[in-house]
Amino acid sequence: MFEPLQDEFMRRALAEVTMIGVAAGMLGCWVILYRLSYAAESLAHSIFPGLVLAALAGLPLIVGGIPGILVAALAIATASRIPGVSREVAIGVVVTTLFGLGVLLALSPDSPPGIQEILFGDILGPSDADLIAAVAMAVAVGGVLLVLHGRLLAGGFDPGAARSLGVSPAIVEAALLTLLGAAIVVAVQGLGNLLVVAAFVGPAAAARRLTERIAPMICLAVAIAVLAGVAGLYLSYYAGTAGGASVALAIVALYLLSLPLGRLASAQQGRRAPAGATIG
Amino acid sequence: MPSEALIEASGLAVGYDGEAAISAVDFSLAPGERMALLGPNGGGKTTLLRALLGELRPLAGQLRVGARCATVPQTERSQLDYPVSALDVAAMGALSRLPWWRRPGRRERAVASEALHKVGLGDLAGETFGKLSGGQRQRVLIARSLVQDAQILLLDEPFSGLDRPSSEGLEALVDSLAAERRGVMIATHDLEQARRWDSVLCLNRTQVAAGAPEQVLDLAVLEATYGGAIVELPGSDSRAILPPHHH
Numbered sequence: 001m002f003e004p005l006q007d008e009f010m011r012r013a014l015a016e017v018t019m020i021g022v023a024a025g026m027l028g029c030w031v032i033l034y035r036l037s038y039a040a041e042s043l044a045h046s047i048f049p050g051l052v053l054a055a056l057a058g059l060p061l062i063v064g065g066i067p068g069i070l071v072a073a074l075a076i077a078t079a080s081r082i083p084g085v086s087r088e089v090a091i092g093v094v095v096t097t098l099f100g101l102g103v104l105l106a107l108s109p110d111s112p113p114g115i116q117e118i119l120f121g122d123i124l125g126p127s128d129a130d131l132i133a134a135v136a137m138a139v140a141v142g143g144v145l146l147v148l149h150g151r152l153l154a155g156g157f158d159p160g161a162a163r164s165l166g167v168s169p170a171i172v173e174a175a176l177l178t179l180l181g182a183a184i185v186v187a188v189q190g191l192g193n194l195l196v197v198a199a200f201v202g203p204a205a206a207a208r209r210l211t212e213r214i215a216p217m218i219c220l221a222v223a224i225a226v227l228a229g230v231a232g233l234y235l236s237y238y239a240g241t242a243g244g245a246s247v248a249l250a251i252v253a254l255y256l257l258s259l260p261l262g263r264l265a266s267a268q269q270g271r272r273a274p275a276g277a278t279i280g
Numbered sequence: 281m282p283s284e285a286l287i288e289a290s291g292l293a294v295g296y297d298g299e300a301a302i303s304a305v306d307f308s309l310a311p312g313e314r315m316a317l318l319g320p321n322g323g324g325k326t327t328l329l330r331a332l333l334g335e336l337r338p339l340a341g342q343l344r345v346g347a348r349c350a351t352v353p354q355t356e357r358s359q360l361d362y363p364v365s366a367l368d369v370a371a372m373g374a375l376s377r378l379p380w381w382r383r384p385g386r387r388e389r390a391v392a393s394e395a396l397h398k399v400g401l402g403d404l405a406g407e408t409f410g411k412l413s414g415g416q417r418q419r420v421l422i423a424r425s426l427v428q429d430a431q432i433l434l435l436d437e438p439f440s441g442l443d444r445p446s447s448e449g450l451e452a453l454v455d456s457l458a459a460e461r462r463g464v465m466i467a468t469h470d471l472e473q474a475r476r477w478d479s480v481l482c483l484n485r486t487q488v489a490a491g492a493p494e495q496v497l498d499l500a501v502l503e504a505t506y507g508g509a510i511v512e513l514p515g516s517d518s519r520a521i522l523p524p525h526h527h
Contacts, residue, residue: 033362150383154372157362161421164333164351165428166376212408214363 004237009124016126017229017247019134020187020199023141025222027183028204029214030145030176033156039177041197042095044184046072048102048193051118056111060129061118065185072098102193121192121244123233130189137186144179148172153214195248199225202251209262228254285310286432286463287332291341294324294331300339301327307481307490309432311461314454316474316493319483320506325467328483329434332465347463348376350430354437355417360410366420367405370395373427388427395423399453415446422453433457435466439473451476471497 004010031040050068051061072094079090106115126134145152151172155162159169180200188196207220231254232247239246285308293303302324309315319325330336333349350373367389374388384392396405399419404412409420418438425433435454439447451473458464458478466477474480475493482488482496482505489496489505 033359147381150372150375150378151380153364153368153383154375157359157364157369157372158353161351161353163335164349164376165372165424166378208363212363213365214368217363 004234010233010237012126012131013124013233013243014230015131016123016134016190017233018226019131019138020190021203021225021227021229022222023134023138023183024187024199025203025207025225026145026218027141027176027180028200028202028225029207029218029221030152030156031180031200032204032208033214034173034176036173036176036180037197037201038091040180040184040200042091043069043072043177043181044188044193044197045099046095047181047185047188048099048118049105050102051188051193052102052105052111052115055115055118056105061189062133062185065188066182068098069181069185117192118188119193120242121188121190121195123190123243123247124236126190133186134190137183141179141183144175148175152176190244191247192244195244198248198251199229202248202255203228206255206258209258210265224254224258225251286313286345286347287465288344288346289341290343292331292338292343293340294327294336295339296327296336298339301485302483303340303486305341305481305483305487307479307487309463309465311431311463312458313463313479314458314477315463315465316477316480317465317467317483318469318471318474318480318505319467319488323484323505325483326436329436329465329467332432332434345432347431348429349432349434350425350428352418352421352425352433352435352438354440355414355421362410364409365406366396366401366409366412366416366423367392369409369420370405370423370427373424376428392423392427395426396420398426399423400449413446415442415450418442418450419453422457430462432463433465435464437467437469439468439470471502 005014031037047065047068050064050066050071052064054061054064057064075094075098076087076090079085079094080087082090085093105111106118151167154165154167155169155172162169162172184196184200187199191199203225204217204221206224207217210220211217228250229247232250233243235241235250236243236246287307287309289305289307292305293300294305295301305328307315317325317328327336329351331338331343332345333351334345370392371384371389373395374384374391378384378388393402393405396402399422401412401416401419401423404416409417412420418435422433422435438450442450454464454466465481468474475497477493479491480493480496481490482501484505484507489501
């Protein structure tokens, strides 16, 4: 049980997944309630070329991730203004284009070895800067969500009536997406571009099955995300599996476990299982 | 127009992208007045409500809203699986008076609890919003507008889908709100209900008529308001409005 903790790299990895779990669990609840799972996945994939360029230049990934998100946002906004192109189609086209561009850069013969790790993450090797960024991200996400809690709750409940309550759904959603983009840029280092979205959707979706109140949902989502992170690392340590993929599998396993538990809780409370709490 | 009117509209036109969806609207709403807003779907009822809430600017004419305005939307527009209690929803009404960085605290929740008692839901404050009946959900949203301290309540088809007891209970609540000198505007398709209130405003992309129900609601006005949606009931002299299509 405690054997993995003897190793410095495991202690650092556990600290990293804990911080990512705290931020992703909290933020994921709003991703689920605002139905932004597709947006989360799109954000993660669209920053891929930025991350690859940063890695090729030997810079921290965050240096490429932030402009990557800005370019994606601008491209989506521009494409959705083309007559006959819906927003959903614009997102699909832009994200696929950017992700394909990133793959071309990452898998070219001139790319240095190890650059493919951006796709699958390097949860077992966080640097000091990665750990500091993860702690800062968890604190920032927690702080902003705490301050905006009331407005997020009202904006997601009924966007049509939110304005009359002094809440701008557009501003609240933009704040949420900005926070999500920043959190993804930090978390992608550990979990990888392909798997990071699991942390922002799975734990919150599982928590949604188990409770009908927002505060317990947030606490449960954080607990599930951290538990999945730790379980994934232990699996990786003992079974020799890839770290990021093990964490993602643990998240999916806990989500699947939440399905019968949610039904059990519903039956006990004589209530209907909440709709809409699905991954993806 | 009475000088103490809560709402005064004169030659009002409102619409989208510069194109009027409703025009030539003239009416006033006094404190304590219950006004029925009649019209077919697409006739401009929601557009007028949005203008009163300040979401749409007049394209022409004048609109003065002299008191805090709150909307009570159809509850189907809310996410019924949202993880909030009736008290959480009522407390959202406090947001309009709080700075953006503050959320409803103990004091605001106490006000929300009082408002829920006032609408007869004190015992259900802790119940999940989506598990309440349609009439109870409408009451929670009215409690939210009371927490907003709104003097003008805009109810968007609040009686749709309610059974008779729920509908009667809600109508009694509307009466009690009007008795407190609040102005209440209710979008509805129920002509009998509209006849019991103080005034009606008939819209069909333009104002067809406005005034006391007994003076305004004749066959010509109803036909101009609803057009082909009015049908003769077989075997009687009565007429009925076809049920609205769902959006």
